[in-house]
Structure formats: structure tokens, C-alpha cells
Amino acid sequence: MSPSPQPSPKQTEPAEPAGRHFEPDLRPMTRINLRPIASPMPVGFFAVAIASVIVGSMQLGFFGDDAHRAVALTILPAFVLQLIVSILAFGARDVLAASLMACFSGTWLASSLVLALAPPSGSEVLGVLNLVFAIFALLMATVAHRKRAMWIVLCVAVPRFAVGALFNLSGVTVAGYLSGALGLLLGCVAMYAAFALMLEDMRGEEVLPIGRKGPARTAVEGDLAVQLRDIERQAGVRRTL
Template sequence: MARPAACGLSVLGCAWAGNALVTRSGPPGQPGAGVAVFLLSVAPLMLLLSVAAIPGTPLFSVLLLVGACRFVLTGAYEAGGAALLRTAAGWTGVALAAFALYGGFALLLEDSAQHTVLPLGRRGRARTSLQGDLGHQRERAEREAGV
């Protein structure tokens, strides 16, 4: 997986954990400004990582884009927006969960079969590292950080 996609998915996972902590500290069932600020602050970072992931793994780019949209919708609702925003955020979350399930299942099948089973849309180095030989995987290794 390309580094921007991996970084973006890590940010997405940590954002969910941070969202849970911020939500837990607020009043139950009530929109909160703290949650709104948190979600609306994370969304631009996810958008940037989504753009960075396009060249290597467009599937993860779309996943991060949908996640950012959900955070914007939820943040807008938490900031005092209409209940329609909460509903839209919920349905966006359903789409995000289905998309993430597909991606996770595709990666699991790919890992066990050692080749692409379900399309992930890999391009460039992301595709070559999976489908190429060991030489393709090592060609830039000596220029990697820490090597």
C-alpha cells in the first residue's frame, strides 16, 4: 500500500478514537462544540491525504474522501446544524463502512492468495510492488529513510 494511503488510514483510525474520547467527555445525546471543532479540524488533513493517495491507490483515496465528508457532515451537525446533517452523516457512515468492508476483504483475499482477487485500483509503484518481482520491490529500498 502506498505511504499516503497508509498514513491516511492511520489518521482515520486515530480520528475515530479521538472522536470517541471527545464524545465521551460531553453530555450524552447532545451536540457539542468540542466534537465539532475536532471533526472539522481532522477533515482537511484527510482531504489532503486523499489527494496524495490518488496516484498509487485510488480506492483508499476514495475511502479517505468519504471519511472526510462524513466528518464534515457530523462536525456541521455538532456545531448546531440541522438534523438533516445528522441523517446525511449517518448514511455516509453506512457507505463508508461498506466501502471499508470491501477494501478490507479485498486485502485479506489478496494477502492469502498472493495476487489480486478483487480490484483495488492499484497503479504505479503500488501495482508494481505487488505484481513485479523482488527486483522491483528493492529498486528504491536503498534510498528509503532508515536504510
Template sequence: MFAFLSRDGGAACGLSVLGCTWAGTALVTLSGPVGQRSPAMAVFLLGVAPLMLLLCAAALPGKPLFGVLLLIGAGRFVLTGAYEAGGAATLQSAAGWVGVALAVFALYGGFALLLEDSLQRTVLPLGRRGRARTSLQGDLGHQLEQAEREAGVRRQL
């Protein structure tokens, strides 16, 4: 929600896809037989992974931390989807370890952003470039120079 409110369409889209994917995974897991593989889950996860890779490619130039987070998430979905489609049990273990790496990376990013917000300066490196960096290091004029052409400000999309 905060990404939408801050007019960051890329982050809003990426985080929405992740949230909906976890919700969909939970629903399929709860409704299916315990301990059984699910072809529906395989199709779902393998279908979401390319979308996450596209979002990763869009995020990497300005926000590499977010792009890498999406890349790791896509890797986890591919491994889990391949396991659910009938792959070897080692894929499930690998997906679990990639999930641990994803959690550690997300904790780092969340902690870095929390420190940045509370101290009003960058403490831990986030790798921002371009407009993402200017939005923090520039003045208000830098942030508003293109606002009149953004969706929600102009009359039509």
C-alpha cells in the same frame, strides 16, 4: 502498524489519522452530556477533514481505493462537524448514511486485500497504479531499487 512496517508512509499516516480521530471522537462523546451537540467536536472534525482530503489527493494516483475511503471519511466528518456546529438534523442523518457507505466500502477493501493475501493474487479490483501495482506484480528488484534512499535506511532524514 502494518503500514508503518511495510514502509507505506501514506497509508500509515492516513490510517493513524483515522484511528486518532475515532479515539478523539469517543473521548469527546464519553465526556460530554448525553444527546447534546458539542462545539468542540465540530471544531475537531472540521479541522481533521482538510487533512484527510490532502491525504486523499496523495493516495488517489497510486491507490484509488484508499483515496476514496479517505474521501468518504472526510465527507462524513464534514457532515457530522456541521451538525455538531448547529446544523440541521438532516445533516446527522446524512452523516449516518455516509457512514454506512464508508463501512461497506471499507469491508470491500478489507475483503479484497484478505483474498489477495491468502490467494497470492489480485481477485477483486483495487485499482492500484504505478509503484503500488509494481510492488505486487514486479519482482523483488522493483521493490528494492529505491530502498537505499528511504527513511530508516539512509543515515539522515
């Protein structure tokens, strides 16, 4: 009698630990769609320039004593424009530009309302707001040094809003004149930054010097592979902010 065949041993897969679930590797199936948009920063800096020149001219006495409401209505569009710029900058994944434009937008809105309505203690409250904004701009300047156009605007905005806060809180006439002069300087710097960035977008290269460094220069001169590096870690792609 021939021996009966023995059953072949079955290959068993290692059991998964209880309570753990392994997902398949989804990287080959993942696609990230980017929607290219035009840079909104020229509009944002133009709005900063216009509002700064109007407010600075009022503080220097270029308008009459009853021009507060007219100034308020004139700088109100800066709030709308910079709010739109902020939304677009968030969509372009530029958190520095988006945060700066959003805070500028809120500051112009508050200034416009206080100038138009003249509420009790409005000047003191506006002084505290300007002081907080100056501190925020100083903090942003410490991390925006590679984006030279934004960094230079911030370097002028810090003393302008700090001196403006001093004028609002103390009422010293000299502080008002100095704040107005710094406002005109901020307007000139923001106008230059807006024009330089607009020319850069139109020509596809730097025309007027704005001093881009590091990642800011790579963002303009680097190829597509450099632009997509570490994109899985950016906000809107990763799971948590």
C-alpha cells in the same frame, strides 16, 4: 671511479585537503535486512467500517437517546486496532497508510471520550476535530490516487467528516442524518477494501478489483529487484528523515 647511485625519486600521494576526511566506499560492505510482515491494512479498514457503522447508526436514530456511552465503548477498540495497524505500517515503510490509520485512531479516541464523558462544549470541539480531519483526508486523497482502495475510502471519508463537523457545530438535524448515511456508506466501502486486500494477500493476486495503478500495482506484481529499487533513499535506511 664509478659514479655513486642516485636515490630514486619517491612517488608521493596527493595530500588531502586540510579539514576533509574521505570515507571508504561502504557499499560493498552494506547489507539491508528486511523483515517481511503481513499486511495490516485489512484490519485497519475493518476497524474503520465497524466504527463508522456504529456512529452512523446512532446519528440515524437506530439506537435510543441514551446510547451515547454504549456507542463510545463500542468504537473505543477501533482506536486500539488502528493504532497497532499504524505502527505496523510504519515498519512496512508505507507512510500513507501509517499516517491515515494513526489519524483515524486518534479521531475515534477523541469521539469515544466526548461521547462517554459529555464535557461542556464537547460537540463543538468534536466538530472542529472532524473538520480538520476532513481537510487532512482531502490532502491525503490528492496523493493516494494510485492506491485505489485507500483513495476510495478517503473520497467517502471527506464528505462524511465534513458533514459530521457541520452537524456538531450547528446541530442541524438534516446534517446529522446525512452524516449518518455517509457513515454507513463509508463502512460499506471500507469493508469491501478490507475484504479485497485480505483476498489479495491470501491468493497472491488481485481477486476483487481495487484498481491498483503505477507503483501500487508494481508492489504486488513486480519482482524483487523492482521492490528493492531506491531502497537506500527510504526512511529507516537514509541518515535523515
